[in-house]
Amino acid sequence: MPDQGLDLAGLWSPIRLTLELATVTTVVLLIIGTPIAWWLARSKAKWKEAVAAVVALPLVLPPTVLGFYLLVAMGPDGPGGWIAGLWGERSLAFTFQGLVIGSVFYSMPFVVQPIRNAFEAFGDRPLEVAATLHASPWDAFWSVAVPLARPGFLTGAVLGFAHTVGEFGVVLMIGGNIPGETKVLSVAVYDYVETLRWAEAHILAGGLLVFAFVVILSMMLLEKRIGRAAR
Amino acid sequence: MNADTPVLDAAFKGPVGSFNLDVAFKAPLKGVTALFGASGCGKTTILRCIAGLHRLPGRLALGDRTWQDDGENLFRPPHKRRVGYVFQEPSLFAHLTVRRNLEFGARRAPGGNGTVPAVDFDQVVDLLGITHLLDRAPAKLSGGERQRVAVGRALLSEPRLLLMDEPLSALDRSTKDEILAYFEVLQREMNIPILYVSHDISEVTRLADRLVVLSRGGKVAEGSVGEVLERLDLQPMTGRFEAGVMLTATVKAHDDAFNLTFLDHHGQTLTIPAVDAAVGETIRLRVRARDVSLATQPPTSISIRNILKGTVIEVREEPDTAFAETLIDIGGGRLRARVTRHAVADLKLTAGMPVHALIKSITFDRRSLG
Numbered sequence: 032m033p034d035q036g037l038d039l040a041g042l043w044s045p046i047r048l049t050l051e052l053a054t055v056t057t058v059v060l061l062i063i064g065t066p067i068a069w070w071l072a073r074s075k076a077k078w079k080e081a082v083a084a085v086v087a088l089p090l091v092l093p094p095t096v097l098g099f100y101l102l103v104a105m106g107p108d109g110p111g112g113w114i115a116g117l118w119g120e121r122s123l124a125f126t127f128q129g130l131v132i133g134s135v136f137y138s139m140p141f142v143v144q145p146i147r148n149a150f151e152a153f154g155d156r157p158l159e160v161a162a163t164l165h166a167s168p169w170d171a172f173w174s175v176a177v178p179l180a181r182p183g184f185l186t187g188a189v190l191g192f193a194h195t196v197g198e199f200g201v202v203l204m205i206g207g208n209i210p211g212e213t214k215v216l217s218v219a220v221y222d223y224v225e226t227l228r229w230a231e232a233h234i235l236a237g238g239l240l241v242f243a244f245v246v247i248l249s250m251m252l253l254e255k256r257i258g259r260a261a262r
Numbered sequence: 263m264n265a266d267t268p269v270l271d272a273a274f275k276g277p278v279g280s281f282n283l284d285v286a287f288k289a290p291l292k293g294v295t296a297l298f299g300a301s302g303c304g305k306t307t308i309l310r311c312i313a314g315l316h317r318l319p320g321r322l323a324l325g326d327r328t329w330q331d332d333g334e335n336l337f338r339p340p341h342k343r344r345v346g347y348v349f350q351e352p353s354l355f356a357h358l359t360v361r362r363n364l365e366f367g368a369r370r371a372p373g374g375n376g377t378v379p380a381v382d383f384d385q386v387v388d389l390l391g392i393t394h395l396l397d398r399a400p401a402k403l404s405g406g407e408r409q410r411v412a413v414g415r416a417l418l419s420e421p422r423l424l425l426m427d428e429p430l431s432a433l434d435r436s437t438k439d440e441i442l443a444y445f446e447v448l449q450r451e452m453n454i455p456i457l458y459v460s461h462d463i464s465e466v467t468r469l470a471d472r473l474v475v476l477s478r479g480g481k482v483a484e485g486s487v488g489e490v491l492e493r494l495d496l497q498p499m500t501g502r503f504e505a506g507v508m509l510t511a512t513v514k515a516h517d518d519a520f521n522l523t524f525l526d527h528h529g530q531t532l533t534i535p536a537v538d539a540a541v542g543e544t545i546r547l548r549v550r551a552r553d554v555s556l557a558t559q560p561p562t563s564i565s566i567r568n569i570l571k572g573t574v575i576e577v578r579e580e581p582d583t584a585f586a587e588t589l590i591d592i593g594g595g596r597l598r599a600r601v602t603r604h605a606v607a608d609l610k611l612t613a614g615m616p617v618h619a620l621i622k623s624i625t626f627d628r629r630s631l632g
Contacts, residue, residue, distance in 0.1 A: 159340075159349075162314070163343075163367075164366050164416075165372065170341075175357075178357040
């Protein structure tokens with residue numbers, strides 16, 4: 032084992048990057064996932080379950096497969112390359128923006144599903160009541176649907192955030208390993224192990240372990256509290 | 263129907279579940295009109311169409327305002343219709359306190375426009391007896407309390423018409439009676455027209471002034487509660503067990519010793535358990551056909567206190583049963599009596615025959631005609 036000394040400063044960069052990525056991804060997912068969840072919960076279209084299946088794909092797809100397609104799409108010849116061209120880049124791959132896009136796809140089912148379930152749980156009635164009380168559909172969405180679905184939003188946000196933190200395969204495919212740009216925690220752990228820097232790997236891995244435990248425990252306590260409040 | 267009273271004019275036609283709804287009716291925007299019929303006859307669908315929650319081909323006008331006219335492709339969305347809707351289940355917003363639930367509609371109300379006076383929050387809360395519940399969460403209320411809050415919430419949205427869809431059906435017997443009493447007070451104090459859906463004839467006769475009887479998506483009768491209940495041919499709809507008539511009578515005197523109230527009904531006296539009504543007040547009674555017996559001679563030495571002179575108008579025997587329905591004119595009012603066909607044969611009951619109608623005192627429903 033090579034003696035290199037503990038590089039604490041080097042640990043900070045992937046942590047900060049991961050938190051940034053997870054935060055941005057969660058915010059983006061809440062913004063675009065909510066209308067998708069609403070449509071899936073309320074629409075009577077027959078093909079909506081096909082859309083639901085597409086949203087849920089990352090649950091079963093190997094991350095490397097998803098990453099591969101995203102890499103193609105983000106490359107110079109894909110739509111991502113065209114978008115990147117708007118600010119003079121060749122490609123979205125191996126950039127922070129690219130990672131955000133990949134994470135949004137990868138974590139989408141974890142955000143959309145709980146919100147959709149929450150929207151479905153209260154049914155049509157509260158919205159009908161709101162309409163008879165002169166609330167427009169837009170008004171009813173904000174004053175009735177969103178507050179009633181709050182547990183779903185909380186679960187979705189926590190799961191989306193946590194799942195993005197734990198992302199590895201997709202990041203490896205589309206982000207690579209650029210320090211300060213795309214080198215997130217899970218990649219950093221892999222990197223430290225590869226280079227036999229076990230002390231750093233231990234710190235990051237242990238931290239992630241505690242993080243995962245805290246997330247799951249708080250989710251369980253939250254659900255218990257919501258269940259109690261509903262009775 | 264008074265020509266000056268604005269009218270709800272509704273006509274809907276279209277498939278509902280396993281049958282086709284095809285109904286047209288008018289109801290004065292005054293007092294209580296009941297849509298009455300068995301479960302699944304389309305009553306609720308009509309109410310939902312009026313509120314705009316469901317769309318069937320048809321037309322709908324409230325007074326001089328048209329809310330639906332397919333010819334002009336006009337369909338006013340529900341939130342722009344001034345109706346209050348009380349659902350079968352109270353459906354309070356679980357995330358808001360009672361007060362915030364009540365304010366939800368009030369805050370979005372279009373505001374008094376001169377014809378409709380703004381509804382006073384404190385008055386409604388007081389009338390419904392929910393002042394002490396204002397800061398509670400809906401989950402902490404009883405079924406009856408929730409439904410009272412739901413009624414208050416609908417009223418505070420300042421509707422021009424209050425729609426009530428079997429608001430008592432989810433409640434137990436004693437809670438029902440308690441809420442009915444609140445509804446009566448409300449109706450008297452707030453003076454808001456109500457369209458009330460129910461399959462319970464006792465509820466309907468207690469509350470309603472007018473009745474629209476429905477069966478399998480169609481209208482079979484329409485008129486004042488008294489008129490409709492007297493019709494023997496509607497019996498399959500109004501129900502045999504609960505069938506009866508409405509009488510209106512004036513309070514003549516009270517007897518505190520025996521805890522009785524004496525009423526005057528066009529010169530004949532009725533005796534009922536003491537009611538809380540002033541002498542001279544007009545009250546409404548429901549007399550069920552099964553509680554009326556007939557005698558051709560004035561009976562003596564009998565516990566029954568109400569013996570009314572009358573004349574048989576109609577006898578309708580029910581083939582393959584033991585029973586016959588009769589309609590009796592008691593001078594200014596009519597009674598229905600359900601007797602056996604054997605009795606009809608024995609007493610030779612026919613139209614035009616003078617009879618004595620015997621009614622047990624305890625069978626009166628009352629409702630003050632404020």
